[in-house]
Amino acid sequence: MTKIIQVEENILSANDALAQEIRARLDAAGVFAINLMASPGGGKTSLILRTVEALKSELRLAAIDGDVVPVDVEKIAAQDIPVVLVNTGGSCHLDANMLLPAVERLDLSTIDLLIVENVGNLVCPANFKLGVHANVVIASIPEGDDKPYKYPVMYRGADVLVLNKMDYLAVQEFDLEYFQRGVEALNPGVVFFPLSCRTGEGLEAWYDWLRSKVADHRSSNGRGNKG
Amino acid sequence: MHEMSIATQLLALVLRHAEQAKAKRVNRLNLVIGEFSSVVDESLQFYWEMIAKDSIAEHAELHFERVPGRLRCLDCGSCFGMSEYDGQGCPKCHSFSAVIADGDQFKLESIEIEEG
Numbered sequence: 001m002t003k004i005i006q007v008e009e010n011i012l013s014a015n016d017a018l019a020q021e022i023r024a025r026l027d028a029a030g031v032f033a034i035n036l037m038a039s040p041g042g043g044k045t046s047l048i049l050r051t052v053e054a055l056k057s058e059l060r061l062a063a064i065d066g067d068v069v070p071v072d073v074e075k076i077a078a079q080d081i082p083v084v085l086v087n088t089g090g091s092c093h094l095d096a097n098m099l100l101p102a103v104e105r106l107d108l109s110t111i112d113l114l115i116v117e118n119v120g121n122l123v124c125p126a127n128f129k130l131g132v133h134a135n136v137v138i139a140s141i142p143e144g145d146d147k148p149y150k151y152p153v154m155y156r157g158a159d160v161l162v163l164n165k166m167d168y169l170a171v172q173e174f175d176l177e178y179f180q181r182g183v184e185a186l187n188p189g190v191v192f193f194p195l196s197c198r199t200g201e202g203l204e205a206w207y208d209w210l211r212s213k214v215a216d217h218r219s220s221n222g223r224g225n226k227g
Numbered sequence: 228m229h230e231m232s233i234a235t236q237l238l239a240l241v242l243r244h245a246e247q248a249k250a251k252r253v254n255r256l257n258l259v260i261g262e263f264s265s266v267v268d269e270s271l272q273f274y275w276e277m278i279a280k281d282s283i284a285e286h287a288e289l290h291f292e293r294v295p296g297r298l299r300c301l302d303c304g305s306c307f308g309m310s311e312y313d314g315q316g317c318p319k320c321h322s323f324s325a326v327i328a329d330g331d332q333f334k335l336e337s338i339e340i341e342e343g
Contacts, residue, residue, distance in 0.1 A: 001341065001342050002254060002339055002340065002341050002342075003248070003339070003340055003341075003342055004337050004338070004339050004340075005244055005245075005248050005250075005337060005338050005339075005340055006336070006337045007240070007244050007334075007335045007336060007337055007338060008334065008335075008336060008337075009240060009334060009335055010333060010334050010335075011233060011236060011237050011240065011258070011333050011334055011335055012233070012236055012333065013236075013240060014236045014239050014240065015236055091229065091231075091232070092229050093229050093232075095232055097232075123265050124229045124265050127229070127264060127265060127333070128229075128232075149309070152263055152296070152309065152327075153263050153264070153265060153331075156263070156327065181316070181323045184323055184324065185298065185312060185323055185324070185325045186325075186326075186327065188301075188324055188326075
């Protein structure tokens with residue numbers, strides 16, 4: 001006797017439940033966490049290194065890096081902040097199941113800002129919730145201005161869009177307006193930072209955004225200075 | 228590539244519902260997948276056969292209902308596909324403010340089981 005059972009559940013509901021668990025732990029410790037996503041070579045590690053350099057004297061930082069080889073981890077660890085490598089074993093994304101053990105290896109009570117570096121890929125990382133507070137997508141000028149039209153899921157899921165390598169505008173055709181229209185279509189009002197990790201142009205606005213987010217998060221999660 | 232982790236999560240979801248219903252076997256999964264979800268049917272079927280091996284859902288057939296991606300213009304309300312939009316704005320009023328109206332589904336709608 002066959003029977004149809006109605007399920008009506010999101011396929012990734014198990015991942016979503018773990019993501020909620022991660023979020024609860026971060027919030028309990030007052031940690032603000034971001035998920036950096038980009039295509040390979042988009043500038044994830046460069047942005048992390050710049051950010052750590054600029055903010056480590058005022059904020060307690062840590063990083064989790066999803067990768068197959070520890071090259072980027074070593075670069076970040078050289079900055080004297082705690083770093084955990086999640087060996088993705090060639091997988092194309094981080095999911096909550098991979099992230100949770102890495103979060104557990106950090107002493108969250110000593111961290112203000114946690115930067116998660118996702119696997120370099122624009123296709124699927126956006127489908128897997130991680131429980132972080134902001135999804136940051138890094139695009140870069142050499143990738144071309146048509147990327148929002150080709151990777152709608154990634155651009156739609158972004159809370160913050162960084163457009164890196166702005167110094168390449170001088171040497172490469174890139175229709176900024178066309179690019180922004182594509183982003184706006186999927187994600188109206190997304191926070192946007194055009195910058196260059198090489199020249200340092202535009203980085204201050206990105207740092208300010210992080211500072212204010214960390215401060216807001218701290219005060220809303222019981223770690224602020226009361227009185 | 229990520230179809231393998233999707234298959235793993237899908238199996239857990241299927242087995243939970245199948246056990247609740249005291250199923251002897253799972254014959255078919257009815258999946259609803261929108262165009263904006265990056266899932267390849269053949270790849271998911273391939274990993275499913277590997278992941279579900281030796282479970283009561285081992286021989287389940289995966290049935291995909293594909294939902295095309297649609298955008299809705301926030302100014303005039305008309306709906307259109309991503310290819311019509313592509314850099315030109317809304318095909319009717321040329322506005323550039325649009326939201327996704329359909330095509331982001333990624334769910335297991337139902338399973339067909341044999342009762343024990």
